[in-house]
Amino acid sequence: MPKLNENYLNLQDSYLFAKINQKVTAYSKEHPDHKIIRLGIGDVTLPLGSHIIDELHAGVDALGSADSFKGYGPEQGYEFLRNAIVEYYAEHGVSIAADEIFISDGAKSDTGNITDLFAQDNVILIPDPVYPVYVDTNIMNGRNITYIDANAENNFLPMPDKNIHADVIYICSPNNPTGAVYNHAQLQDWVDYALANQAVILFDAAYECFITDSTLPRSIFEIKGAKKCAIEFCSLSKTAGFTGTRCGYTIVPKELVFTASNGSEMSLNAMWNRRQTTKFNGVSYIVQKGASAVFTIEGMAQCKENLAYYQENARIIAETLSKKGIRYFGGINSPYIWFECPQQMDSWQFFDYLLTNVQVVGTPGAGFGKNGQNFFRLTSFGSRENTIEAMERFKKLF
Numbered sequence: 001m002p003k004l005n006e007n008y009l010n011l012q013d014s015y016l017f018a019k020i021n022q023k024v025t026a027y028s029k030e031h032p033d034h035k036i037i038r039l040g041i042g043d044v045t046l047p048l049g050s051h052i053i054d055e056l057h058a059g060v061d062a063l064g065s066a067d068s069f070k071g072y073g074p075e076q077g078y079e080f081l082r083n084a085i086v087e088y089y090a091e092h093g094v095s096i097a098a099d100e101i102f103i104s105d106g107a108k109s110d111t112g113n114i115t116d117l118f119a120q121d122n123v124i125l126i127p128d129p130v131y132p133v134y135v136d137t138n139i140m141n142g143r144n145i146t147y148i149d150a151n152a153e154n155n156f157l158p159m160p161d162k163n164i165h166a167d168v169i170y171i172c173s174p175n176n177p178t179g180a181v182y183n184h185a186q187l188q189d190w191v192d193y194a195l196a197n198q199a200v201i202l203f204d205a206a207y208e209c210f211i212t213d214s215t216l217p218r219s220i221f222e223i224k225g226a227k228k229c230a231i232e233f234c235s236l237s238k239t240a241g242f243t244g245t246r247c248g249y250t251i252v253p254k255e256l257v258f259t260a261s262n263g264s265e266m267s268l269n270a271m272w273n274r275r276q277t278t279k280f281n282g283v284s285y286i287v288q289k290g291a292s293a294v295f296t297i298e299g300m301a302q303c304k305e306n307l308a309y310y311q312e313n314a315r316i317i318a319e320t321l322s323k324k325g326i327r328y329f330g331g332i333n334s335p336y337i338w339f340e341c342p343q344q345m346d347s348w349q350f351f352d353y354l355l356t357n358v359q360v361v362g363t364p365g366a367g368f369g370k371n372g373q374n375f376f377r378l379t380s381f382g383s384r385e386n387t388i389e390a391m392e393r394f395k396k397l398f
Helices: 006-010 016-030 050-062 079-091 107-117 132-140 184-197 268-279 285-294 297-323 347-358 384-395
Strands: 101-104 124-128 145-149 168-172 200-204 230-235 248-251 257-259 265-267 328-330 336-340 375-379
Touching: 006 132, 016 347, 050 285, 050 297, 079 101, 079 285, 101 107, 101 268, 107 132, 107 200, 107 230, 107 248, 107 268, 124 132, 132 145, 168 184, 184 200, 265 268, 285 297, 297 328, 297 336, 297 384, 347 375, 347 384
Parallel strands: 124 145, 124 168, 168 200, 200 230
Antiparallel strands: 101 248, 230 248, 257 265, 328 336, 336 375
């Protein structure tokens, strides 16, 4: 009989969104005539831009000819895509090298897999509430987690506590689930804290494309000293609608070098490269062709049109909450709207209340941590028609 990884016993019974789906499925079976509007999971609904589609087709066509056929590609990603990302960052004033970029199937995978690089006895600092993947992957590895409170009093933007030591720090900005965004000074404090503790920041920038305020940082590498202490994860899931196509990237600066217990130096860039070449065969050529189109003038213009559509949805939701006198966070520079549950309901009570009374599905804040117990998340990724209808239904409550 094999010895199993009993750390799995410490996980919740099911992944948050699986539990939501079970509840919605059960309700649908009992009420097949009710139209359910889903504003819970952060999945996009608009189609890919035509320029991206053209490049996806070009990638398919290339595989139909011996002269242009592609088999195994580089595990780190094709140079044409990595160079396009270098140029994208340069446009925002950030200099990175192509060999610091690793193409993957998404930020979710990479934020979980990056734990391979760190020993089990590290102190892991994670804000609460938080994207469940950060927590669950560390529990699976048997690590002890120290939580830092994100709450309404600090605008869901917790700052470092000098009395707490951390080795690995998770930061997501714009934040999932709260929609909160750190400014330059706040991120500088985090970078300074990480440098003082010889810690690594795992910076999830999956929603950077929603930042419209030019004074807010889109990348941790806009912050002085960050290349010595931070890894950045980004995704085309929201930038370009690649939730089903699957493509993202992780930036591991070559300056991230630490001393091992035997005194030798270890490069996180080299370690991640070794990990990827061992456990990952790379993203398909077809998908990378499509992804490279995202960073062209035409592709980015089409992506921004879709982003503007979702941003307007967020405005509609936020406006409704304002009219109802409900305190909320996010909705600007973020696709998520995080609000206080009315009538002192907890988040799962409010989930059931919304589903039963107006057939609108959101995400209970309790699924993101104890500080989300009385908060609720809606997303702006639905259709305009459904978003407007959901808010009209919402207005009839309370």
